[in-house]
Amino acid sequence: MTLRPDIGKSHFGPFGARTLLVVVVLAALAIIAGSTVVSQVTDQMRREADARQDRRAEDVATTLAGIVGSASSDIRLARRNEVFETALVDTPGQLLAEDRQRVESAITYLGDRYKVDEICFIRSSGLELARWVGGKGIAPVEDLSLDERQNNPTVLPTLPLADDAFYESSPYVSPDSGRWVIGIATPVVLASGDHAGILHFEIPVAGLAEAVTSAAYGATGFNVLLDRGGRVLVHPHLAEFRTAAGTVADPATGPFPLAVAAGSTSWRDAATVMLAGQAGSTTFNQDGVTYRLSYRPVANSDRVVGVASPLGELYADVDRLLLNLAITVGPLLLLMIILTIGFARSSSRASRGLAALNERLMGTNARLEESSRSNAELAGESKIINQFTELTALTEDDVSLSVATLATMDELLHPNAAALHVSNRSQDRAVPQATLGERATDVLSLHELERCPALRRSSLYITNDVAARLSFRCPVYPVESGTLACVPLVALGEVVGAIHLHWDEPRELSLPLRLAITRVSEHAALSIANRRLLLALRGQANTDGRTGLTNSRAFDELLERRLADRGDSERLAVLMLDLDRFKDFNDRYGHPAGDEALRTFAHILSSSVRDNDVAARYGGEEFALYLPGLDANGAREVAERIRERTEATIIPLGPGSTGRITVSIGIAAAPNDGIERMALLKAADEALYRAKQAGRNRVVVQRGWVTDAQTTEPVADPEPRAASA
Numbered sequence: 085m086t087l088r089p090d091i092g093k094s095h096f097g098p099f100g101a102r103t104l105l106v107v108v109v110l111a112a113l114a115i116i117a118g119s120t121v122v123s124q125v126t127d128q129m130r131r132e133a134d135a136r137q138d139r140r141a142e143d144v145a146t147t148l149a150g151i152v153g154s155a156s157s158d159i160r161l162a163r164r165n166e167v168f169e170t171a172l173v174d175t176p177g178q179l180l181a182e183d184r185q186r187v188e189s190a191i192t193y194l195g196d197r198y199k200v201d202e203i204c205f206i207r208s209s210g211l212e213l214a215r216w217v218g219g220k221g222i223a224p225v226e227d228l229s230l231d232e233r234q235n236n237p238t239v240l241p242t243l244p245l246a247d248d249a250f251y252e253s254s255p256y257v258s259p260d261s262g263r264w265v266i267g268i269a270t271p272v273v274l275a276s277g278d279h280a281g282i283l284h285f286e287i288p289v290a291g292l293a294e295a296v297t298s299a300a301y302g303a304t305g306f307n308v309l310l311d312r313g314g315r316v317l318v319h320p321h322l323a324e325f326r327t328a329a330g331t332v333a334d335p336a337t338g339p340f341p342l343a344v345a346a347g348s349t350s351w352r353d354a355a356t357v358m359l360a361g362q363a364g365s366t367t368f369n370q371d372g373v374t375y376r377l378s379y380r381p382v383a384n385s386d387r388v389v390g391v392a393s394p395l396g397e398l399y400a401d402v403d404r405l406l407l408n409l410a411i412t413v414g415p416l417l418l419l420m421i422i423l424t425i426g427f428a429r430s431s432s433r434a435s436r437g438l439a440a441l442n443e444r445l446m447g448t449n450a451r452l453e454e455s456s457r458s459n460a461e462l463a464g465e466s467k468i469i470n471q472f473t474e475l476t477a478l479t480e481d482d483v484s485l486s487v488a489t490l491a492t493m494d495e496l497l498h499p500n501a502a503a504l505h506v507s508n509r510s511q512d513r514a515v516p517q518a519t520l521g522e523r524a525t526d527v528l529s530l531h532e533l534e535r536c537p538a539l540r541r542s543s544l545y546i547t548n549d550v551a552a553r554l555s556f557r558c559p560v561y562p563v564e565s566g567t568l569a570c571v572p573l574v575a576l577g578e579v580v581g582a583i584h585l586h587w588d589e590p591r592e593l594s595l596p597l598r599l600a601i602t603r604v605s606e607h608a609a610l611s612i613a614n615r616r617l618l619l620a621l622r623g624q625a626n627t628d629g630r631t632g633l634t635n636s637r638a639f640d641e642l643l644e645r646r647l648a649d650r651g652d653s654e655r656l657a658v659l660m661l662d663l664d665r666f667k668d669f670n671d672r673y674g675h676p677a678g679d680e681a682l683r684t685f686a687h688i689l690s691s692s693v694r695d696n697d698v699a700a701r702y703g704g705e706e707f708a709l710y711l712p713g714l715d716a717n718g719a720r721e722v723a724e725r726i727r728e729r730t731e732a733t734i735i736p737l738g739p740g741s742t743g744r745i746t747v748s749i750g751i752a753a754a755p756n757d758g759i760e761r762m763a764l765l766k767a768a769d770e771a772l773y774r775a776k777q778a779g780r781n782r783v784v785v786q787r788g789w790v791t792d793a794q795t796t797e798p799v800a801d802p803e804p805r806a807a808s809a
Contacts, residue, residue, distance in 0.1 A: 111420055122409060129402045137378045137398060138365065140301045141391040145380040147295050148309070148389060152382075155198065155268045155287050156250045162194050163248075163270050163283045168205060171213065172272060172280040178225065179213050191216040201261040202286040206232050208243055208279055217260050235259060238269035242282045247273040252385070255289050255317065255340065263336040264289040293318040296389060305375075305393035308343075312386040314359055315340040358390055367395075448599050465600055468495045472604060476611040482506050485615070486517035489583070489608040494520060496600050497593075499569075499585040503561060505533055506573070506581035506612060514581060523586075528560065536560040536582050538570035544602055545570040549590040560584065567591050571605045575613035583608075628701040630679060631686035639700035639708055643761050646712065650754065657719035657753040659709035660768040661689070661726070664746045664780040666705035677737045681745050684735050692726045708765075716753040716785045723749040723783040731781060746781035748772060757786045 167190050171183035179187060191203045195216040205214040210231035215223040233239045242251040253267035265286040272281045296307045296318045309318035316325050317340055326333045329341035343355035347370060354368035358379045365378045376398055379390040396403070472492040479485045486504045493502060501521030505514040507530055514533040516525040536558055538545040547555050551565045558570050561584035571583035583605060593601075626638035634642070643658065650656065663669075663685060670678040682705065689699045689707060698710040711719050730747045737743050750771030752758065757767035767786040775784040 108424065111424055114420070115417075122406075126402050126405065129405065130399055133398050133401070134365065134376070134378070137301055137376065137391055137393055138380075140299065141378040141380045141389060144296060144299045144307060144391060145382045145389045147299070148292060148387065149383040149385065151292060151295060152252060152266070152268070152287070152385060155200070155285055156252065156270075158194075158198050159268055159270050159283060159285050160248055160250060162190070163272060165190050168272050168281070168283060169274055171205075172207065173274065177211070178228075184214065184225075187214045188216075188222045192222060198285070199287075199291060200285045201258060201263070201265050201288045202284075204232070204236070204284040204286075205281065206236070206239055206284060207281045210234075210239060213281070215260070223260075236267065236284065238267040238284055239282060242269040242271055242284075243279050245271050247271065254311070254386075257337050258286050261286065261288070264340075266292075289317065299391075301391050302393045302397045304397055305391065308390045308392065310343050310355065310359060310388050310390070311340075312359060312388070314342050314344070314355075316343045316345075317387065321346070358388055368392075445603070448603065451595070451599065465496060465596075468492060469600065469603060469607075473607060476607065479611075482612055482615070483517050485608065485611055489604065490518045490520055492604050493583065493585060493601070496604070497569075497585060497597060500566070500588045501586045502584060504573075504581065504583045505560075507533070507579060509616070517581075521586075525561075530579070533560060533582060534579065536570050536572075536584075538572040539574075539579060539582055542572055542574055544572070544598060544605075546593055546598070548592060551590075558584065561586070565590075567593070569593065569601065571601055573605055573609035573612070575606075575609040578613065580609045580612045631682055631701045633686050633690065633707070634698055634700040636700060636702045636708070639698065639702065639710070640761065642698055643710055643764070646710065647754070647759060647761055647764075650759070655713060655715045655753065657711040657714045657716060657751060658764045658768045659711065659719060659723055660702070660750045660752075660765070660772040661707040661709065661723075661747050662749075662772055662776070663705040664748055664776075666745070669743065669745060673737055673741075673743055677735075677743060680737065681735050681743065684733060685730060685745065685747065688729050688733060689726060692729060693722065708768075714753075716751055716756065716787060719751045719753060720783055720785055723751055727781065727783055748775035748780050749783045750775055751783065751785045753786075 167183070167186040171179050171187050174180050174183050178184075187205055191205060191214055194200075195203050195218060201218045203216040204212060206212050210229075210233035212228040212230075212232050215228060217223060229235060237253045237256055238251055241253075245251060248270070250268060250270045253269075255264050255266055257263065258265045265288055267284060267286055269282045269284040271279050272283060274280050292309065296309050297320070300306050306320045307318065308316065310316055316322060319325060322341075323333050323335065325341040325343075325346045326338050328346035329339075331341055332338035343359070344352040347355075348368065350368040351370055354366045354377050357364075357366045358377065361379070363380045365376060367374060367376050369375070374395045375392040376395055377390050377392045379388055381388050469492070472488060475488045475492075476485055479488060486506060490502050490504050493499065499520060501523045502519065503516055503523070503525040504518045505525070505528060506517045507514050512530055514528040514530055516527065519525055533539065536545075537556060545558075547557070547568045547570075549555055549566075550557060550563050550568055557563070558568060560582065561568065561570070563586050565588070567587040567590050569583075569585040571585065573580040573582055585601075626634060628635045646656065663681070666678065666681070669681060682701070685707070686699070686701065689709065693699060693709065693711070696712060700708045700710075702708040709722075711722060714722070727747055727749060730745060733744070735743045735745065750768045750773070752764045752767035752771060754764060758764045771784040771786040775782050778784065
């Protein structure tokens with residue numbers, strides 16, 4: 085019976101068409117994956133830009149709080165000077181000459197030391213006892229106010245306060261300096277407990293405005309300062325707000341207008357959001373420019389600071405990245421199309437080669453039909469070969485395929501002994517995967533196997549009578565008598581292995597039998613090569629390309645399977661490992677150095693565990709480790725070994741440049757911390773977070789133990805995890 089394989093009618097053939105479809109799908113997936121990566125990268129860059137702007141808003145709010153806080157601390161410290169209490173006790177009216185001299189010297193010193201507009205010393209009756217004015221010095225006695233209780237908004241609120249307390253007023257126009265100030269005052273409480281007076285500072289609002297405007301974010305950004313009453317205290321266009329509100333435009337004395345008095349509708353909405361919340365961000369559009377506004381409350385005050393930056397400037401790095409991608413993606417897509425066409429043509433040639441091989445097989449079938457064997461013999465051989473073909477499609481490894489191959493040879497040829505060697509994955513050894521008879525076979529180097537005459541000729545080599553004087557004896561399978569058939573296993577030009585068939589008595593192998601041997605060996609070799617190619621592709625799909633470790637998807641699948649197969653008493657542990665401050669390492673040394681650090685740590689990880697342990701790169705600088713058969717104590721020993729080796733490793737980064745990294749490790753063990761994958765990973769992740777919280781470069785077991793080079797002690801459970809570092 086003739087075996088006629090189906091040959092496709094298309095230009096590419098079935099193999100080429102399927103390959104072209106696979107290439108097109110892979111190209112589409114690559115484009116989708118690239119777009120996803122670009123989207124993730126740009127989103128991350130935008131988040132980092134937002135975080136930098138938020139930090140600037142936080143810094144400005146801290147600076148403003150520090151100015152007022154420093155003034156309140158200074159005035160309370162200055163009030164401790166005993167000259168103020170002495171002066172109030174010595175006389176109930178204006179100061180005695182000696183007391184005046186000491187008080188005026190004290191406030192002059194304070195005025196020169198601190199950045200304030202005015203310092204006043206006032207009795208509880210409102211009588212102004214002494215005044216220092218910036219740029220003018222000590223005011224004459226005749227210019228002092230007889231009753232400051234109505235003119236100075238800090239007197240009455242400050243007098244009843246406890247000793248060492250202070251009062252901060254809302255902005256007001258100082259009658260002495262003639263500009264907007266904020267009053268800071270503290271009471272002077274005598275030893276008797278009487279609240280005899282106050283010491284008063286005036287901080288210029290212009291100083292706060294300078295601190296706000298000088299910290300603008302970016303070249304075209306600006307900062308604003310509002311109070312909770314909705315008034316604009318600082319804005320680059322404050323004069324326009326005053327004009328729109330119909331108030332005096334004088335920057336020194338003009339009232340502060342409402343934030344909604346001017347600007348676009350979206351600005352007014354943003355100002356409302358800014359006043360309503362504690363801290364956050366929003367956007368608004370002004371004069372055709374969209375701004376991102378990050379706002380923070382000023383501590384211990386009723387003021388809110390905002391940092392506004394145009395989106396075009398804030399995300400300039402993102403725009404540049406997208407522009408560069410737009411410039412490069414076009415040529416890359418064109419190159420991908422060219423490569424796809426080239427690969428399709430190459431696949432077409434391979435398909436035609438397979439078609440030619442099929443033609444040769446058809447010719448072989450024709451010659452078999454023309455041979456002298458009976459139809460029954462042909463049917464029997466065809467049935468055996470068809471069964472072998474079906475069996476090879478179901479086998480899952482090289483050993484099973486090798487056993488099936490020798491079983492087929494035995495059914496067809498009935499040798500007394502046989503051996504099938506298959507090259508290993510490293511292409512340096514030939515391993516006996518299947519044998520027939522009692523003869524022992526050894527593992528050979530690939531060089532030794534290639535001494536076989538069949539491999540040297542790349543075709544079947546038969547020695548009809550090994551004992552004959554002129555017969556060549558195969559050095560790979562030495563025998564002293566009988567017939568020896570050396571069968572090469574070659575697929576797509578690559579040596580896969582060899583088969584040696586031995587009959588104790590000399591015999592003639594007819595052409596049909598030789599053709600059957602060739603057919604079986606070619607199919608076996610091609611099946612082994614295809615299976616290895618499939619396994620290699622699977623291995624690439626399960627491997628992290630940067631470190632060579634298992635990737636997170638494969639790790640999760642493996643852990644799921646192992647947990648499902650786990651016995652009730654079987655122990656296992658899962659470790660989550662995270663490189664400490666890896667972003668800082670990347671920022672300092674660059675991303676190539678970061679990649680080198682990842683590869684170095686991956687080597688440390690893989691060389692620190694057993695063969696049956698599984699190490700994986702779980703994402704970014706985070707790794708995972710599966711340790712079967714170990715409880716928490718055993719896992720902690722492994723983790724500590726990894727941590728110590730990581731800390732001691734010097735990473736070469738370039739000529740004369742090295743770096744170091746450390747790692748934090750969290751441990752969870754089954755069954756104590758869970759018997760399901762998600763539970764174990766969550767427990768290990770929580771332990772990792774505790775290691776970070778405890779100072780990094782340490783090992784934490786979920787059940788409450790933390791270890792590093794200095795300490796081994798139980799730690800309390802922290803708050804629920806917010807973020808890892």
